[in-house]
Amino acid sequence: MYIYHLPYEERKELCYILDQNNKWEELGGCHMKYDMLTIESIRKEIYRGNSPTSELLTIWGHQNHTVLELFVLLYRMKHYQAMTVIKKFVDEKYHPLIKNGEDNLNMLLRNFEISKKESNKRDSKIHPANFDCNTEKILNIPQVVFQTPISREDNESIINLQLLQPKSPLPRGRLGTSKMFTATDISCVAESAGAVPHIPYDELQNSTNNWDNSAILGRGGFGTVYKGTWKCTQVAIKRLEQKEDKPENHSEQIKQSITELHCLNAYRHDNVLPLYGYSIGGPHPCLIYQYMAGGxxxxxxxxxxxxxxxxxxxxxxxxxxxxxxxxxxxxxxxxxxxxxxxxxxxxxxxxxxxxxxxxxxxxxxxxxxxxxxxxxxxxxxxxxxxxxxxxxxxxxxxxxxxxxxxxxxxxxxxxxxxxxxxxxxxxxxxxxxxxxxxxxxxxxxxxxxxxxxxxxxxxxxxxxxxxxxxxxxxxxxxxxxxxxxxxxxx
Known part of the structure; x- marks a missing residue:
């Protein structure tokens, strides 16, 4: 299937994901090999209220690139969420490229029958240290041919530009479907946290006397805010809690919390609420703030x-x-x-x-x-x-x-x-x-x-x-x- 044959709904979903995470620049500059002038031209679509990813796909589609080629580039970006959107339009033998973790993918690769004769031999070569290079060889991934070569200088400029631009802290998609963060959530949290320390969940639990009701400062659609004493300091702890009947709300909570973590880390001021830390990996994700005694x-x-x-x-x-x-x-x-x-x-x-x-x-x-x-x-x-x-x-x-x-x-x-x-x-x-x-x-x-x-x-x-x-x-x-x-x- 060519890019221009991609159905509207899937294309719209893909554009939303890549727009929100500012990943279209990496896709276009580092992987599709477009030069800086083209990237800057595409960026102008944002100010017109349009999707820059859609413009990028239109330009790339005019060069007769296929959905499989896009799937491969997203794999090289390790953007598995975006790959999932277009998975059904590529041959099933490439589906193992989408991973939920190295262990799961290694298991898929071990069970993938390329050749019964060499199956055991190849399985022995696959382990996390060399898994990326082996994957492309085993699945015989096609090479993506580009019509617009990029210079070394342009490539370095694009990479530097991406390092200067903070990533969007708003992941979208199938996040937060359980009470634990997904791998995608954790990646976004780590990226947004910067120097903000991670605090073990059990320390927060102890600081609130095992989440005692008397420590509750307030409740909201996101969960509960507790008052605690952590390292001899009074803190307010926002504990996100998923409602069983509305898992989609939990996804929105996750996105908003990552946004908040990103903003409070990047914008520090005497009149902006200080963020002390965050916690993931426990039963509930948490954000920890300065306790504001004045209410x-x-x-x-x-x-x-x-x-x-x-x-x-x-x-x-x-x-x-x-x-x-x-x-x-x-x-x-x-x-x-x-x-x-x-x-x-x-x-x-x-x-x-x-x-x-x-x-x-x-x-x-x-x-x-x-x-x-x-x-x-x-x-x-x-x-x-x-x-x-x-x-x-x-x-x-x-x-x-x-x-x-x-x-x-x-x-x-x-x-x-x-x-x-x-x-x-x-x-x-x-x-x-x-x-x-x-x-x-x-x-x-x-x-x-x-x-x-x-x-x-x-x-x-x-x-x-x-x-x-x-x-x-x-x-x-x-x-x-x-x-x-x-x-x-x-």
Whole structure:
């Protein structure tokens, strides 16, 4: 079968996998032998909202390459997940190339009858140390002939480019179908972890007194967060737990956790939640964070205990700190692209014992557009509805201005202590409630904390700028930070 005969659904699935993991560059540059100019041209498809892998396959298909040749190249990349998608379009004798581990593949190869006469002789030669070279010989894998030779300099440039570009931490496919990480998951975790240490599961179990219920800080769709003491340090441990009736949700949890691990490792800042470590290999994968004794901003704004109420200078300081963390994410360009958090809300702004804010929960974070583009189109919408702008919800336009809008809602929450959504209001969304309010704006102020009217007005006014219906009219977070620093705090 030629590449251009590959059915739509399988091609779409293959493109999604290679796009999400940024593997198309390795496939095109190192294995299909395209030069740097071709790779750069294909990359432009991303900014047009198209799949770069699809463009790569189209170009390669025009040279009459086959699905079997692609299967072989994916094997040389050790991309077994992608190989599985097109497995049914290649001869069965090549299926053993897909491995779930060296032991399984070695067993398949030993049982593979190429020649009954030489079977025992060949089996004796196969072991993990020389398994890759033996596999191609045993299965008589065809050579892939290229029509576009690549120079040594171009090849080195592509490899260097790939080393500089962080891999996408969003693996897709049949992951998380059991409570243990798959081999693919573990590979992605190790790649994303960097210098973040791996912590043995039994140490975490001991730190929480065997996951005692009294140590639970909260529960969510992902699992449970526990408070523990690890190496004489208070920590918060997010333990992922698969729901038996919804294994697909566990796959999404795995992807989001790998994303979070990648982001918290790559973007370190005083106002970004510190990640202490991760754990895989036990009954449940875990992420370990600094314990934030002040709780979430959402909880502190709704608290009934007068002693725990946030005073106006503290509220302003929290807004400034969160804005500082966000502008850091937006301006610390990796590959010329900002990091967009994608789920800014009061529940994801955590407070330390001194009420200093830290931005947490990076599971939905994504790279934004390069500086010459205003937005990118995404295929799926994630986030919390009351905090998301119309251009993202309706047209799937994703940019730093999505975070700006969300932060505007958070400023309204800080100023009013009202929920972002409430069925008890005529305007259920807080944005509409504040923007459409016809009376004296001071009527919306949190009455439990007296004074500081100018501080309240400043927070509301900046919030209004942030939630402008037109994305291009919203300020960047750098400008929001400057404006907040000028708000009266006395």
């Amino acid at each position: 979430s901003l959402e909880h502190r704004l709704r608290v009934r205990d007068p002693a725990k109420l946030l005073k106006w200078p503290t509220r302003l300081n929290i807004a400034i700190g969160a804005a500082r963390g966000l502008q850091f994410l937006h301006t610390s360009m990796i590959n010329g692209k900002p990091l967009v958090h994608g789920d800014i809300k009061s529940a994801n702004i955590l407070l330390d014992p001194n009420d200093q804010p830290r931005i947490g929960d990076f599971g939905l974070a994504r790279e934004g557009p390069q500086s010459q583009y205003t937005y990118i189109k995404v295929s799926r919408i994630h986030g919390t509805r009351p905090y998301l702008p119309d251009e993202f919800l309706r047209a799937k336009k994703f940019s730093t201005k999505v975070d700006t809008y969300s932060f505007g809602i958070v400023l309204f929450e800080i100023a009013t202590s009202l929920a972002a959504y409430s069925d008890k209001r005529e305007d259920k969304f807080l944005k509409d409630h504040v923007v459409n309010y016809q009376g004296d704006m001071l009527d919306l102020k949190d009455k439990r904390v007296e004074g500081y009217d100018d501080c309240f007005r400043g927070l509301v006014e900046i919030g209004r700028m942030c939630v402008n219906k037109r994305a291009k009219e919203r300020p960047e977070m750098v400008a929001v930070l400057i404006l907040l620093e000028k708000v009266p705090s006395e």
